[in-house]
Amino acid sequence: MSSKTFNIIIRFRMLSKRSVLLSCFSSFLFAALSAATTAEISNAQVQDTIPQSSVPAFDELALPSAVETSDSLAAGTDTTKKARPMFEAEIQYGAKDSVIFDRGKVHLYGDARVSYLDVELKAYYIELDIDSTLAFAEGYIDENGEEKGLPVFKDKSGEYTMRRMKYNFETEKAIIEHVVTTQGEGYVVSEWAKKNDDNSYFLKDGRYTTCDHLDHPHFYINMTKAKVIPGNKIVTGPAYLVVEDVKIFPLFIPFAFVPSTSSYSSGILMPSYGEESNRGFFLRDGGYYWAAGQYFDLSLTGDIYANGSWGLKTASNYRKRYKYSGAFNLQTITNVTSEKDLPDYSKSKDFSITWSHRQDAKANPNSSLSASVNYSTSSFDRNNVGSIINPEILAQNQKRSSISYTKRFPGSPFNLSVNLLHSQNSRDTSINLTIPDFTLTMSRIYPFKSKNKIGTKERWYETVSISYKGNFKNEVKTHERDLSFTAKSLSNDWRNGAKHSIPVSMNLKLLKYFTLTPSFNYNERWYLKSIRKSWDEEAQKVVVTDTVGGFQRAYDYSFGVGTSTKIYTYYRPIRALFGDKINVIRHVMTPSVSVGYTPNFTDPKYGYFDHLEYYDVRSDRIVKQDYSIYEGSIYGYPSSRESGSIGFNLGNTLEMKLKSDRDSTGFKKVAILEALNFSTSYNMLADEFALSRINMNGRTKIFGTNISFGAVFDPYALDSVQVSPTTKSVQRINSFEWSANNRLARLETANLSFGFNFGADTFKKKKSDDAGNQSDDQSNQLPEANPLDDPDALEEAVLPVLDVEPLEEGDEGYAKFEMPWNISVNYNMRVIPNTAKFDPVARKFDYKFTADVSLSGNVSLTKKWSINMSTGYNLERKEISHTNLSISRNLHCWNMNFNMVPFGAYKSFFFSIAINSTMLRDLKYEKRSHPRDNPNWF
Structure with a gap:
C-alpha cells in the first residue's frame, strides 16, 4: 500500500447533525478501503516508512502564548450551542507513500497534499482532522540534519514556506x-x-x-x-x-x-541627504512618484541646499506595446555661490532636457518617428553633481539632438523625411539649430527601360536614370545668449531656403574593361531674401547696406563624364627567402577619371551677381568686385567662375594569400593594406591655382589593431606678399612647389589614429588537439586518497559559513585561478601648420603636433571585486586629462562603490555602501567630496 497514491474526494452536503456527518464519512471510508484491496496497515509498516522521530504527535506542538488564543483554531466545542462546520466544496488530498485513516483523522505521508477551494497545502506529513476541520503539516530532518519536505501553503494571497503549521479550513x-x-x-x-x-x-x-x-x-x-x-x-x-x-x-x-x-503604485520618494562645504547641507531627489497607468508614469523630485541653491526634476517613461516607447527628463538647477554682497557671489541657472522615443517596427511599416534629444546649458554638466565622477559626460563637449519622421509611399519611388536638428558646443557656447529640415526624395528610375524586354542585350538609352531630391531648411548659428525665436530674430538671424536637385546619368561599357558614366546635374535654389553691398568710406570696408525681401530663385547646371577600371598585379615572393607559406601577393588599383563642366553665372542676364567698385585708401587703388546677392544663404549660390575640371582618383588595396594551417589544401586571405586612396582635380579653365590640393587617406590592420591615417598636400608654394605699404602676409602663390622649392608638394595637415585592446584572454595559450588527453590506462587510474583531506566535507562545512564559492578545479588538478582584465589604449595625432612661425628659407610654416593618448582598463580580482580606471595624456599641453578610478565590491545583497578623481579641476571622491534592492535604496551610507570644494573649481 505504501507504494500507491490515494486521492480520495470527500463531498459533504449541507447537514447540521453530527450523526449524519459521521455516517457519510464512514461510508466513504469503507468504500475507499474496499476499492484499495489492500491488507491492514500495521504500526510497524508505518515506522518503516517514516524516519524516526520525524513526525510528533498532533498535540505535541507547543505554541507560544504570545500568539496562542483559545478560539484561534477550535471550530466549535459545544455542539448544542453551535452547529458543526460544513464544507462548501470538495476536499482533495493524497500522498505518495501512504494514507492512514484513524477515527476521523487522515494521516498523509510523503509528498502529502490537501486542497480546498483556493487553498493548497503541501508537506512531507499532513494530518487532516475531518471532524474539527483542522490540518497539521510539517517536514522532517534527514540523516544529514537537513530539513526536507517543509510545508508550503498557497492561497490567493501568495505562497508561504514554513516549518510547521496548524490550519482551520472553516475559519481560515x-x-x-x-x-x-x-x-x-x-x-x-x-x-x-x-x-x-x-x-x-x-x-x-x-x-x-x-x-x-x-x-x-x-x-x-x-x-x-x-x-x-x-x-x-x-x-x-x-x-x-x-x-x-x-x-x-x-x-x-x-x-x-x-x-x-x-x-507598481504611486508613493513618496524619500530624499538623500549630505553636506558640501560650498553649498552646505542638502536634501536631494525627494519628491513624489505617480503611477499614472499602464502607459506612462511620472516622478517629480527636487533638491535643496542650505545656501539657497535648489533644483527641480521631472522624469517620465511611457510605453505602448507594439506601438512606441520612450523616456523624458527635464531638470533645472539654480546654483548660488558664496553670500550676497560678497565679491565672489554668483547665481547661475542651468537646465537640461533629454528625450528618447522609439517606434516599434510593427506599428507602421511605411512611417516611423524617432527622437534623441540631449540639450542643456553649457555649464549644466559642470554644475550637476551627477556628472562629476562620469568622465564620459565631462569629456562630451559636443551635444547633438534629432527628431526624425520618415514616410514611405508604397508603390512609388518617393520618400519623405522631416527632421529637427540641434548641436551645441559647451566650450564656446555655440549652437546650431535646424527647425525643420524637410526632404523629399525620389529614388532612381529608368524611364526608357522596356517593361516587356525582348532579348538579353540592353539598349544604351535604357541605362538612362533620373532621380530627384528636394530639401527645405530653416536654421540658425549663434550662441546660447543670443538665441531668440522672436519675429525680428527669425527674419534677420535665421537662414532658410529650398533646394531642388535633379541628377541624370547613364552607364556604358567601353572597350570591355572600362565603364563610362555621362551625367547631367540641375540645381535650383529658392530664397526669400537677398542682400546688397556698398563701400563704407569711414570704416574702409565693404558692408551690407540692404536686405531685399521676396521670393527669388537661382539655378545652375553642370555636365560630367567619368570612367573607371581595375588593374590587378600579382607578385610571388622568392621561395628561398620566404618559403612556401605565402602563395601570392595581389595589388589592386582602381583608377578613375572624371571630366566636369560648370558655366559662369555672373552674366547680368541671370541676375545672381552685382557689381561693386570703390577706392581703397590702404592699397591706394580702385577695386572692382563682383559679389553674389545670395552670399551667406543656406544653400550658397551658383558658381562665379567657369570651370572645366578633370578629377583624378586612385584607390589601392594590397592583400596576400596564405596557406591555411587547418586545411592543407586550402588558403586564406590576409589584408596588408585595406585602402590607400589619392584624389585631386585640375581646372583647365582657371586663370590660377588650377590644381587642387592632393588628399590621401588609408587604413590597415596590424596584429588586430585598426590603423587609419590621412594627409593633405598643397602643390603650390608659399611666399610673403605685400598687402599694404607696411604689411606683408604669407599667402599661396601661383607657382608649383617643384619649380619654386624642388618639392613635389608641401604637407599641410596629417592625422594618425589607432587603438587596441588586450587582456587576459589575449595571452591564453591555445590548446592543441591532444592537450589534456590521457591514455586509457592513465584515465582509468585514480589518485591515491589522502586520509587527511576530505574536500567534500570541507565544502559542506566551511564554505557556507565563510560565504565563498567552492574553487573550480583546473586542467591539472590544481585550483583554477582566473583574474579577468582588459586594457584599451587609443592614440590620436594631428599635424597642423603653425601660422605664427614661417620659415622664409624653406618657405613653409613650422608644424605643430597635437596628440592625445587615452587609456582605460578594468580588472576583476575575484568574481565580486571589480576595478575600473580611465585616464589620458595630451602631448601638446603636456598634461594629464580627466582621470577616474572606481572600485566596486559585490556584497551579495549589498554593494560597495568607491569612485575617485585624484587630481584636476574635478578632484573628488565618492564612497557608498547600499542595499541592492530599490525597495530599501535609502538604507545606505555615503561619503563624498564635491569638486566645488576645490580651490581651482571653475
Whole structure:
C-alpha cells in the first residue's frame, strides 16, 4: 500500500447533525478501503516508512502564548450551542507513500497534499482532522540534519514556506512556526505567526530582508511586532537594523510602513541627504512618484541646499506595446555661490532636457518617428553633481539632438523625411539649430527601360536614370545668449531656403574593361531674401547696406563624364627567402577619371551677381568686385567662375594569400593594406591655382589593431606678399612647389589614429588537439586518497559559513585561478601648420603636433571585486586629462562603490555602501567630496 497514491474526494452536503456527518464519512471510508484491496496497515509498516522521530504527535506542538488564543483554531466545542462546520466544496488530498485513516483523522505521508477551494497545502506529513476541520503539516530532518519536505501553503494571497503549521479550513486561521514569504523585492521571516481569515498575518520578532540567505541573512530589519497584508503592505511597531547578527541600535525606528504591492503604485520618494562645504547641507531627489497607468508614469523630485541653491526634476517613461516607447527628463538647477554682497557671489541657472522615443517596427511599416534629444546649458554638466565622477559626460563637449519622421509611399519611388536638428558646443557656447529640415526624395528610375524586354542585350538609352531630391531648411548659428525665436530674430538671424536637385546619368561599357558614366546635374535654389553691398568710406570696408525681401530663385547646371577600371598585379615572393607559406601577393588599383563642366553665372542676364567698385585708401587703388546677392544663404549660390575640371582618383588595396594551417589544401586571405586612396582635380579653365590640393587617406590592420591615417598636400608654394605699404602676409602663390622649392608638394595637415585592446584572454595559450588527453590506462587510474583531506566535507562545512564559492578545479588538478582584465589604449595625432612661425628659407610654416593618448582598463580580482580606471595624456599641453578610478565590491545583497578623481579641476571622491534592492535604496551610507570644494573649481 505504501507504494500507491490515494486521492480520495470527500463531498459533504449541507447537514447540521453530527450523526449524519459521521455516517457519510464512514461510508466513504469503507468504500475507499474496499476499492484499495489492500491488507491492514500495521504500526510497524508505518515506522518503516517514516524516519524516526520525524513526525510528533498532533498535540505535541507547543505554541507560544504570545500568539496562542483559545478560539484561534477550535471550530466549535459545544455542539448544542453551535452547529458543526460544513464544507462548501470538495476536499482533495493524497500522498505518495501512504494514507492512514484513524477515527476521523487522515494521516498523509510523503509528498502529502490537501486542497480546498483556493487553498493548497503541501508537506512531507499532513494530518487532516475531518471532524474539527483542522490540518497539521510539517517536514522532517534527514540523516544529514537537513530539513526536507517543509510545508508550503498557497492561497490567493501568495505562497508561504514554513516549518510547521496548524490550519482551520472553516475559519481560515492558522498558527505557523517559522514562516517565509516573498513580499515585493524582499522576504519576511518569522519564527511564530498567526494567520487571520482576511489573509493577513501577525508576526512576533519578524525579519524583513532582501537577502536570499533566509536562515542567516547578511542584514535584516527586526520587527518586534508586525502585521503583513500580502501584496499590499507591511506595518511594524518598534524595529531596528541588524547587520551580520549585530544590532545597530542607533538605527531604531518606533514604527515603519513598507509597501509590498506586486504592481507598481504611486508613493513618496524619500530624499538623500549630505553636506558640501560650498553649498552646505542638502536634501536631494525627494519628491513624489505617480503611477499614472499602464502607459506612462511620472516622478517629480527636487533638491535643496542650505545656501539657497535648489533644483527641480521631472522624469517620465511611457510605453505602448507594439506601438512606441520612450523616456523624458527635464531638470533645472539654480546654483548660488558664496553670500550676497560678497565679491565672489554668483547665481547661475542651468537646465537640461533629454528625450528618447522609439517606434516599434510593427506599428507602421511605411512611417516611423524617432527622437534623441540631449540639450542643456553649457555649464549644466559642470554644475550637476551627477556628472562629476562620469568622465564620459565631462569629456562630451559636443551635444547633438534629432527628431526624425520618415514616410514611405508604397508603390512609388518617393520618400519623405522631416527632421529637427540641434548641436551645441559647451566650450564656446555655440549652437546650431535646424527647425525643420524637410526632404523629399525620389529614388532612381529608368524611364526608357522596356517593361516587356525582348532579348538579353540592353539598349544604351535604357541605362538612362533620373532621380530627384528636394530639401527645405530653416536654421540658425549663434550662441546660447543670443538665441531668440522672436519675429525680428527669425527674419534677420535665421537662414532658410529650398533646394531642388535633379541628377541624370547613364552607364556604358567601353572597350570591355572600362565603364563610362555621362551625367547631367540641375540645381535650383529658392530664397526669400537677398542682400546688397556698398563701400563704407569711414570704416574702409565693404558692408551690407540692404536686405531685399521676396521670393527669388537661382539655378545652375553642370555636365560630367567619368570612367573607371581595375588593374590587378600579382607578385610571388622568392621561395628561398620566404618559403612556401605565402602563395601570392595581389595589388589592386582602381583608377578613375572624371571630366566636369560648370558655366559662369555672373552674366547680368541671370541676375545672381552685382557689381561693386570703390577706392581703397590702404592699397591706394580702385577695386572692382563682383559679389553674389545670395552670399551667406543656406544653400550658397551658383558658381562665379567657369570651370572645366578633370578629377583624378586612385584607390589601392594590397592583400596576400596564405596557406591555411587547418586545411592543407586550402588558403586564406590576409589584408596588408585595406585602402590607400589619392584624389585631386585640375581646372583647365582657371586663370590660377588650377590644381587642387592632393588628399590621401588609408587604413590597415596590424596584429588586430585598426590603423587609419590621412594627409593633405598643397602643390603650390608659399611666399610673403605685400598687402599694404607696411604689411606683408604669407599667402599661396601661383607657382608649383617643384619649380619654386624642388618639392613635389608641401604637407599641410596629417592625422594618425589607432587603438587596441588586450587582456587576459589575449595571452591564453591555445590548446592543441591532444592537450589534456590521457591514455586509457592513465584515465582509468585514480589518485591515491589522502586520509587527511576530505574536500567534500570541507565544502559542506566551511564554505557556507565563510560565504565563498567552492574553487573550480583546473586542467591539472590544481585550483583554477582566473583574474579577468582588459586594457584599451587609443592614440590620436594631428599635424597642423603653425601660422605664427614661417620659415622664409624653406618657405613653409613650422608644424605643430597635437596628440592625445587615452587609456582605460578594468580588472576583476575575484568574481565580486571589480576595478575600473580611465585616464589620458595630451602631448601638446603636456598634461594629464580627466582621470577616474572606481572600485566596486559585490556584497551579495549589498554593494560597495568607491569612485575617485585624484587630481584636476574635478578632484573628488565618492564612497557608498547600499542595499541592492530599490525597495530599501535609502538604507545606505555615503561619503563624498564635491569638486566645488576645490580651490581651482571653475
